[in-house]
Amino acid sequence: MIFQSNKTIKFEILFILWKEVIIVILMTISGILIVIGTIYCLIKRYETRLVLFCSGLLMTFIGGNPMGTMQAFSHAMLESKLFESIIAVMGFAMVMKLTECDKHLINLLIKPLRKAGTFLIPAAVLVTFFINISITSSAGCSAAVGAILIPLMIAAGIHPAIAGAAIYAGTYGAMFNPGYPQVALIVSVSDSNPVAVVANHFYPLLLCGVIGAMSLWVVAKIHHEDKGYKLQGEIVKQTEDFHVKLSHAIVPLVPIVILVLGSMNIVPIFKPLSISHAMIIGVFCAFLITRKNPQDISKEFWKGAGNSFGSVFGIIICALVFVNGLTSIGLIQQLIQTMINIPSVAKISSAIGPFLLGVMSGSGDAAAVAFNKAVTIHAADFGILPMSMGSVVAITGALGRTMSPVAGGMIICATLAGVSPMETAKRNAPGMIIATLAIMVIMLFIE
Incomplete structure (x- = not known):
């Protein structure tokens, strides 16, 4: 009797364990399918915020935490420091x-570029x-x-596809701007300063x-697209009579x-300024220099502030809802555990993951926000400096977006x-791939 009872208990325990394993497997498969569906919808250019929010909501239901979506939404709305930076910059x-x-x-x-010849491309x-340091929107800067x-x-005489690719290849310089939202996000997850x-x-x-610029130049050289292109008619007269005022520039x-001067304490009076x-x-x-109507x-300032909430911050909010869904369904925990067990996976995935998502979706921001919020906060467990991991995630996401044929800025340039956007995208691809590998090695394997 005792033997049978122990056997029954062992069987019940084994049954419970297998049940848990099956549930985890089913939830993982469901999560992967939802992620694939999310990527597909982003590629098809469905509304980004709607896709991320609904995907997160679906995963929280499957994960048995339906209220998690609302809690994540409320928590994201309280990101006051991030919100302050975004509305001011926009x-x-x-x-x-x-x-x-x-x-x-x-x-x-x-104007000085007119004499650059073939080096006009890089x-x-x-x-x-x-310029993207000041005009931080990739689409706005492209336009x-x-x-x-x-x-x-x-x-x-430069081929149109190379000309379009050259502009979009430079639209990740915004990461030099301490006020850029992605930099602010890295600050929040690494407990640092801009x-x-x-x-x-x-x-x-x-x-x-430099890699992006020179790679595109090499591509143009190889395909003989750096000079000799003949265009009927004259199309560039719009800047000839433009009088540049240095004070405005x-x-x-x-x-x-x-x-910069305040943070480096070069001008102490600037240090307290946010x-x-x-x-x-x-x-x-x-206002003082241009004398425009105040x-x-x-x-315009408040119009930009309002637009930033609906576009930039709206994406961040919905990305956090999506992250909460990934957490509820268990994908994040499994990813983190895998990274902890195999640290090299964390280093590779933090670069390659956002890069591929950027290519597929045409947006580096959503992937970078989701990854930084979910994984970078655990960077110390992988033996990685959170600040370095956060930067790699944000930059590689932008590099992926820079060779994406579905990116808004790429479509503008094309x-x-x-x-066609594909013609410009494929010319940027070699440089963006090399740059991704370079920054991953330098910031995660060498430093």
């Missing part, structure tokens, strides 16, 4: 557009790379710079920019200068060049 960007200070900065940098990439530089490059984060990835990111750089404060000072500088400036 508001400032709208003021720069209104006052045309961004146009003065662009034209100041474009020069255009690096100039866009630099602003591409509208001027792409016709200029085509008129100089300037320290930028300083940590400054040289690796600069190397990525430096305004977009004011907030960055204030933040990102939002620096942006507001930049807005006042724009009512119009105020309207349209301006008169070619």
